[in-house]
Amino acid sequence: MQNRQYLLASRPVGAPTKDNWSFVTTETPALGEREILVRIDYISLDPAMRGWMNDGKSYIEPVGIGEVMRAGTVGEVLESTDPNFAKGDFVYGHFGVQEYAVVSTKGVHKVDPSLAPLQRYLGVLGMPGMTAYFGILDTGNPQEGETVVVSGAAGAVGTVVGQIAKIKGCRVVGIAGGQDKCDYLINELGFDGAIDYKNEDVKKGLKRECPNGVDVYFDNVGGEILDDVLTRINFKARIVICGAISQYNNTTPVKGPSNYLSLLVNRARMEGIVVFDNAANYGKAAQEMAGWIMQGKLKAKEHVVEGLENFPETLMMLFNGDNFGKLVLKVDHPNEA
Amino acid sequence: MQNRQYLLASRPVGAPTKDNWSFVTTETPALGEREILVRIDYISLDPAMRGWMNDGKSYIEPVGIGEVMRAGTVGEVLESTDPNFAKGDFVYGHFGVQEYAVVSTKGVHKVDPSLAPLQRYLGVLGMPGMTAYFGILDTGNPQEGETVVVSGAAGAVGTVVGQIAKIKGCRVVGIAGGQDKCDYLINELGFDGAIDYKNEDVKKGLKRECPNGVDVYFDNVGGEILDDVLTRINFKARIVICGAISQYNNTTPVKGPSNYLSLLVNRARMEGIVVFDNAANYGKAAQEMAGWIMQGKLKAKEHVVEGLENFPETLMMLFNGDNFGKLVLKVDHPNEA
The missing domain is CATH 3.90.180.10 (Medium-chain alcohol dehydrogenases, catalytic domain)
Known part of the structure; x- marks a missing residue:
């Protein structure tokens, strides 16, 4: 053939x-x-x-x-x-x-x-959904009432991360590029706030959308946005490192987070995840997510x-x-x- | 007066x-x-x-x-x-x-x-000792047989971190400046290896002294040494951020760890600590450390x-x-x- x-x-x-x-x-x-x-x-x-x-x-x-x-x-x-x-x-x-x-x-x-x-x-029913599910729940561990920020929020992983955090009762703020995506996050997916990194200052956006600081940050992009979020994290915040798409095509060294000492000041944690580690539990996750989809709580x-x-x-x-x-x-x- | x-x-x-x-x-x-x-x-x-x-x-x-x-x-x-x-x-x-x-x-x-x-x-009986005790045990969580690396190893915190990791059955490698300090770590404190950052390439030293990679890194210095260690960490490694003395007098922005995506590749964790959070447990820690001092396992x-x-x-x-x-x-x- x-x-x-x-x-x-x-x-x-x-x-x-x-x-x-x-x-x-x-x-x-x-x-x-x-x-x-x-x-x-x-x-x-x-x-x-x-x-x-x-x-x-x-x-x-x-x-x-x-x-x-x-x-x-x-x-x-x-x-x-x-x-x-x-x-x-x-x-x-x-x-x-x-x-x-x-x-x-x-x-x-x-x-x-x-x-x-x-x-x-x-x-949502595949690797991006699994990445989001285990990353936000196991590593991010969001608690009701906490503020969760996700970058790459209109992407395959980000949309699921934000919706799961909403299901868990969090204030959810997405960082995405462009008004269309930001509108979608709020109007279609129920995010509480959105920051358009292409058209506004992310630090100012974080100040506006996260008046109580950031408890969980799910990072898909790295670079300046990671540094901006580090200035707003709370005591015992959890930063989930899922990716750093802003850095993948670099010909210069990766931009490390200059503000990483905020981890010290806030006794916060930054942790990397790779979805394959959860393979044994994919089935359970798929079942729970399928339930959310049927209830209309998780859109694809x-x-x-x-x-x-x-x-x-x-x-x-x-x-x-x-x-x-x-x-x-x-x-x-x-x-x- | x-x-x-x-x-x-x-x-x-x-x-x-x-x-x-x-x-x-x-x-x-x-x-x-x-x-x-x-x-x-x-x-x-x-x-x-x-x-x-x-x-x-x-x-x-x-x-x-x-x-x-x-x-x-x-x-x-x-x-x-x-x-x-x-x-x-x-x-x-x-x-x-x-x-x-x-x-x-x-x-x-x-x-x-x-x-x-x-x-x-x-x-050792004060804040540096407490910092070392809670940082290495609670956040580093070293397991018998693991490799623990500590920077600022001949300092107030580093000497205690390394000795506690030895008590826990780890391979312990210290990074310090100068032959005298390195000799002291090995000959007096029982470290398994030492790297003289003032006179040798730290990456090469890590390769030599940590043939099985690094499971726990207790960082007092930040900067290039943190980046060097990030290239050698193992799966599920724990990096304890206690300080970044190399960066405290900077007039330029802090050097963020360019190799932080090693956290992702290795599903590793970087976490900040401040000793005051453990105030309620100082007494218990002091008692255990006093016991080690009396047994000659912990030198000041x-x-x-x-x-x-x-x-x-x-x-x-x-x-x-x-x-x-x-x-x-x-x-x-x-x-x-």
């Missing part, structure tokens, strides 16, 4: 460009034992992908030069040599940025398109871009703050009838 | 200089109700004093211009209007950088010079400089790394027989 694929051609210096990719067409191989052929329908675009493009030790191996770019995906099983997976099953896995994949069934799990649109398994927003060939530009939307909700690529299959 | 005092004359920009102090002689006032007149024998010199000289919000009020400089001290009661304190009692309190003090007895507690030399109540080292007039230069020894052990000023009393 003809398979279009995006391979990592070279490691980016700064922001990824078209030259870092090669877009090739290959033939899918024959299936080995306990393998499946998957037709990929949706590809998840995540800030973490930028890190996977770098060489060097991290929480996961880098993508090798000449390898298919790693990505979370959902699709349909077309062939299977594993009795646990049948033709017609829909599945989630890291199948990569390509049209089809032949993969071992290890780490693959089924999803049910009758319960939720397929792409939602890449968002996806930003769908169509066409596999648009992968390089679509990925860049994340770093430019152009996505609004969970960014996914809908894969076209020109060779199918 | 004639009383020589160091007052804060102006707020320093960068390192404090002689011009920031006025050395005056005043007459001690008459005692009010529940007050004592104390003859101060030893003054504690601590990195935190630099912060107290700055204006602005912190964990404690700044010292006002024209006020006696705040300091932890021990001395002897000469007069008392509080039935709980008698002439001849020895006491600890924040009596300031002066020869005598007339103070309310609130927050003052007695110390016993027959159990330990008086200056020890400013070191003080660096005594004589003469109240030498306060400004002596304070600077802290920032130049010239002290070796707990730095105290022995107060002279030229008017006494």
